[in-house]
Amino acid sequence: MFEKLQRLGKAFMIPIAVLPIAGLMLGIGAAFTNPLMVETYGLTGILGEGTFLFYVLSTMSAIGNIVFSNLPLIFAVGIASGLALQEKGAAGLSASIAFLVMHTIISTILGFLGHTPDTTSVEYFLSIGLDPVEAAKQANVYGYELGIFTVRIGVLGGIIVGLLVAFLANRYYDKKLPEALSFFSGVRFIPIISVLAISIIGVIIPFIWPYIHIGISTFSEFFGRTGPIGMFFYGTLMRLLNIFGLHHAIYPLFWYTSLGGELEVAGKLVQGGQSIFFAQLADPTVTQFSAEATKYFTGGYLPMMFGLPAAALAMYRTADSKNKKIVGGLLFSAALTSFITGITEPIEFTFLFVAPLLYGIHAVLEGISYAVLYALDVAVGVTFSRGIIDFTLFGLLQGNDKTNYIWILILGIPTAIIYYYVFKILIVKLNLKTPGRGEDSENKLYTKKDALLKDIDIEEVISALGGRENLVDVDACITRLRVTVKDTSIVAEDSIWKEQLKAKGIFKMGSGVQVVYGALAEILKNEINRIK
Structure with a gap:
C-alpha cells in the first residue's frame, strides 16, 4: 500500500507541476488588469484597456485560466502517463480519448433517463416542490465538461480515467492478438481496451454519481462545520504525512475535487479549494476571495x-x-x-x-x-x-x-x-544533535556538486538498494529518491545510507523505499536509470 500510495502521489505531481506557471500567469495577469488597482495607482495610461500591456496581461490571464478550467482532462492524462510503466505516450493519449468517451456516454445515458439541462436546473427542482437548499444540491450534480452535458464528477473523473488507463496500459502494452488482428496488438491495444473499459464505467456513473455527489457534499459540509478545529487536524496531518511523501496523494482531493467544496463563480460551479480561488482570481467582479476555499492551503x-x-x-x-x-x-x-x-x-x-x-x-x-x-x-x-x-x-x-x-x-x-x-x-x-552540535554532528547539507564530483558513488547506491536485479522502478520527487524493489530485506540499513552514502534518512514499507537526498534526488534517479 505504501509503495502504491507513493507512486500515486508522484503521479499526482505530474499534472500539478503545470499549475504553478499557470497560476503565476493568471495571478500577474489578473492583478495588473484589475480596473480598481489600475485606477488606484494611476496606471491607466500604461495598463488601462486598449494599451499594449493590457493585451499582453489579459492574454496571460486567459492562458492561466484555461489550464485551471480543464483540470479534469489534465489529471486524466497526467496520472495515466505517470503511472504507466511502459508506453507512457500511448497511455496519455488513451486517457484523453477515454475521458471524452466517458463523458459522452454519461451524457447519452442522462438523455435516456430524461435528464437535460432544463430538467436539472434549480428552477426545475424548485417547481417540483424541493426547498431552495435541496434544489441547489440536486442541480449541482449536473453540469458541463468540455461542452458535454454530464455529471459534475470533475477532477475525480479525471483521476478515475487516469488510474484505469494506467492499469490497462501496464497489463496490456505487450498484448498479442490473433494473426488476423495483429495490427491492433501491443501498444495499439491500449486505447481499444481503455475505451471498452471506460464505456462500462460511463454507463454506471449516471446511476450512482448523484448519491456519491450528495455524500461528498455532506462530508465536505461536515468537515467545514468543524471550523478551526477541523483545520488544525488537517494541517497537522498533512505535515506528518509529508514525512513519507504521502501528502501528495491526499491534498489534491481537497484542492481540485468537490471534497474541497463547491462554489459558483461567474455563473459556473467550481469544485476544489484551489480551483475556486483561481476562478475567483479570474473574475474581476469578485470583491473578496472565499476563505472556505483557501482554508486547505x-x-x-x-x-x-x-x-x-x-x-x-x-x-x-x-x-x-x-x-x-x-x-x-x-x-x-x-x-x-x-x-x-x-x-x-x-x-x-x-x-x-x-x-x-x-x-x-x-x-x-x-x-x-x-x-x-x-x-x-x-x-x-x-x-x-x-x-x-x-x-x-x-x-x-x-x-x-x-x-x-x-x-x-x-x-x-x-x-x-x-x-x-x-x-x-x-x-x-534535551541536548538534541541538530546541525553543528557535538563532535560527530553532520555540518553540511548536500549539494549537487558534492554528489556529482566525489561524495556519492552511483554503483554503491544501486548496491545499497539490493543491486540492479532488485530494482523494479526508480523515480524521484523534489527531495526523495523513490524506489520500488523486489525485496526490501536486502536494502541497506539506515546507518549505511547516512554514513557512507550521504543520505539524510531512509523509509522502507512494503516494496517501497524512499531515500531522502534533498535536491540530489532527481539527479540520482536519472543516473540510476541511465546505468541500471
Whole structure:
C-alpha cells in the first residue's frame, strides 16, 4: 500500500507541476488588469484597456485560466502517463480519448433517463416542490465538461480515467492478438481496451454519481462545520504525512475535487479549494476571495515564511561555536529557500531524523496556523507552495480587502518567536544533535556538486538498494529518491545510507523505499536509470 500510495502521489505531481506557471500567469495577469488597482495607482495610461500591456496581461490571464478550467482532462492524462510503466505516450493519449468517451456516454445515458439541462436546473427542482437548499444540491450534480452535458464528477473523473488507463496500459502494452488482428496488438491495444473499459464505467456513473455527489457534499459540509478545529487536524496531518511523501496523494482531493467544496463563480460551479480561488482570481467582479476555499492551503504561510526560518536561526544559535561558521551558511540557505519559495524539506530534514520531537511540534504548530488563519478569514491563494513569491502575487497584489493578508504579516513575528524559543529550549534542554552540535554532528547539507564530483558513488547506491536485479522502478520527487524493489530485506540499513552514502534518512514499507537526498534526488534517479 505504501509503495502504491507513493507512486500515486508522484503521479499526482505530474499534472500539478503545470499549475504553478499557470497560476503565476493568471495571478500577474489578473492583478495588473484589475480596473480598481489600475485606477488606484494611476496606471491607466500604461495598463488601462486598449494599451499594449493590457493585451499582453489579459492574454496571460486567459492562458492561466484555461489550464485551471480543464483540470479534469489534465489529471486524466497526467496520472495515466505517470503511472504507466511502459508506453507512457500511448497511455496519455488513451486517457484523453477515454475521458471524452466517458463523458459522452454519461451524457447519452442522462438523455435516456430524461435528464437535460432544463430538467436539472434549480428552477426545475424548485417547481417540483424541493426547498431552495435541496434544489441547489440536486442541480449541482449536473453540469458541463468540455461542452458535454454530464455529471459534475470533475477532477475525480479525471483521476478515475487516469488510474484505469494506467492499469490497462501496464497489463496490456505487450498484448498479442490473433494473426488476423495483429495490427491492433501491443501498444495499439491500449486505447481499444481503455475505451471498452471506460464505456462500462460511463454507463454506471449516471446511476450512482448523484448519491456519491450528495455524500461528498455532506462530508465536505461536515468537515467545514468543524471550523478551526477541523483545520488544525488537517494541517497537522498533512505535515506528518509529508514525512513519507504521502501528502501528495491526499491534498489534491481537497484542492481540485468537490471534497474541497463547491462554489459558483461567474455563473459556473467550481469544485476544489484551489480551483475556486483561481476562478475567483479570474473574475474581476469578485470583491473578496472565499476563505472556505483557501482554508486547505493558506495556513502554510506562517510556518513556511516565518516559523521554519526562525527554527533555522535557533539551530544556528545552539550550534557549537567552532561549527557556527560551517552550518550558518547552510542553514541560512535552507531558511531562505523556505521563505522565498515555500519549499521546506531542505530545512525540515536537517532535524527530522536527529530530533523527530521537533518535527512533531512543528506539525502541531502548523496545524494551529491553519486553524488561526481560517478563523481570521484569511484567503491568500497558492500555486505550488507558500513563500514570499506566492504571498506577493496572491496576497499583496490582490489587496487586503480581498484576502485579509495583513494577518499573515501581523502573526508572522509571533510565529517566528514561538518557533525560535521552542526549538532553542528543546535543543538545549534535551541536548538534541541538530546541525553543528557535538563532535560527530553532520555540518553540511548536500549539494549537487558534492554528489556529482566525489561524495556519492552511483554503483554503491544501486548496491545499497539490493543491486540492479532488485530494482523494479526508480523515480524521484523534489527531495526523495523513490524506489520500488523486489525485496526490501536486502536494502541497506539506515546507518549505511547516512554514513557512507550521504543520505539524510531512509523509509522502507512494503516494496517501497524512499531515500531522502534533498535536491540530489532527481539527479540520482536519472543516473540510476541511465546505468541500471
